[in-house]
Every structure is written in structure tokens, then in C-alpha cells.
Amino acid sequence: MSTTGVLARETESAFLPLRRWMPSLRHRRGRTVAAITACAGFILLILFLGLAVGRSGLETSLGQRNLSPGAGHLFGTDWLGRDMVTRVLLGLRLSLAVGLGAAAVSSVLGLVLGLSAAVLGGKVDLFVTWLVDLFLSLPHLVFQILICFAAGGGMPGVVVAVAITHWPGIARIIRAEALHLKTNDYVKASPKLGRSKAWVARRHLFPHLVPQFLVALILMFPHAIAHEAALSFIGIGLTPHLPSIGILLGESLRHLSTGYWWLAVIPGAALLLMVKAFDILGENIRSLVNPRTSQE
Secondary structure (H helix, E strand, C coil), X not given: CCHHHHHHHHHHHHCHHHHHHHHHHHXXXXXXXXXXXXXXXXXHHHHHHHHHCCCHHHCCCHHHCCCXXXXXCCCCECXXXXXXXXXXXXXXXXXXHHHHHHHHHHHHHHHHHHHHHHHHCHHHHHHHHHHHHHHHHCCHHHHHHHHHHHCCCHHHHHHHHHHHHHHHHHHHHHHHHHHHHCCCHHHHHHHHCCCCHHHHHHHHXXXXXXXXXXXXXXXXXXXXXXXXXXXXXXXXXXXXXXXXXXXXXXXXXCCHHHCCCHHHHHHHHHHHHHHHHHHXXXXXXXXXXXXXXXXX
């Protein structure tokens, strides 16, 4: 066999796994898995870069003030000569930490209240339903400002404010799903066999609610991150010495009129990309765990 033929066969065998994998992308399941992988990789990359960049770029260097993005400073520098790459990456990492804390507290609170309303019923169900309607009727940002101010601001205040204002949606979803599960015959038969309501909730309802809970937790991230940035932007959230994205955007307003566009555009674009990545990740995971769409 000629050298050209050998090279052709070797090239074909090398791309054979790729050809087998590519048709799966034509199906919805394949595209969903690819989107989940891409978004998760992007988020992990942000975390890794935030850990690897260090804090040396936060030091003041008045000789390098207001440098535009270039080879020396990829995202430019601010009015104190601080490197914007360092500030943006550390701000994204901080936003992830705040979003994780707020989303976890909010999701657990919604799970407990929604499951309690469905299992206990009666006055408990009426009270939780009334509480959900009350919280959903209040303006999000105004309520968060009041809670954050009452909690003393800072990271704990932001986490408490976001968590308290975001649990009603999760509680409503969990309650509806639990009420649907209670219509199954094996759930109805459990109390007649001497099982308590707590046992039914733990053994029959909770395992089926885990996918909804995880999806709600992931979809809560973009809301928590965006609201943390909003609270920090207006000066209610995190303290100014922390490199939060909201603080970066708030500080940039004083310098936009002088032409330093990168102080606002780059942090804003980074926040938008991270929020969108979480949103795409949550939507695709929801499609993957949904029995109606997971096999398409």
C-alpha cells in the first residue's frame, strides 16, 4: 500500500471517534450535554483563574493609572493603577461565593416550607401559601435593600437579603410537585400501614424532589449574583474594599465621562457572561432531568 493510502487510513481512524460523537449533537440530548459541559467548564475556568491570579494586581501604582486595555494590562488599569484583570476575576469569584451562599439558603428554605405545606396540609398549607403570595407581591429590590440594611450590610446582609426574597418561587414549585406525588397509590397507602407523615416525606416524596431542588438551586445562582451586584452598586451590599463586580460598576460611573469606558464595560460584560452561563446551565439541566425531553 502507498504512503498516501496509509496516511488516509490513519487520518480516518483518528477522526472516527469524532464522527461517532458528532451525530449525537443533532439530537436534543447531545446538545444539552454539550451545553452543560461548556457552561460548567467556563464557570470552573473563572474559579481557577480567580485563584491563580493572586492579589498583587490590587496594589496601588499611581504611575500606571487609567491605562487602556493592552498587552501589559489586558483589561487596563483603574484610576489608582490597579490591574482590572485581577479586580474582575476576584470580583467574579466573590460573586460566585455570595451566589452560592444565597442560593443554598434560599433553596433549602423553599424546600422545607414547600414540603411542609404539602405534607402537613391544613393551616400549615394555608399559612405557607399566604406567605408565598405576600413575599411575591413585594418589590424585590426595595425589600432586599430594607433587609440588607437591617442585617448590617456586608456579605452576611447580602446573603440574607437575597435568600429571604427568593425562596417563595422554589417553595411553590416544591409544594406543587409534592402534592402531585401524594396522589400516587403507594403514598396514599403508607399512612394506613402506620407510617408517619415525616416518614412519608423522607422516603416517598423527598427522593423525587431532588432533581427539581437541584435545578432550582442552579437557576437561583444568576438571580443571586445579579442582585448582589445591584445591592453593591447602590452602596448597600459589600464593602468598597472588596473587588465586587457591583462595586466596580459603581466606581466606574465617576470616570465614564472622561472616556475610561473599560472600567464599566469589561466588568459588566464579565458579569453578563457569568449570569448567562448559569442560566443556560440550569435550563439545560432541567431539560435533561425532565422525562419528556431527556430522551429526545
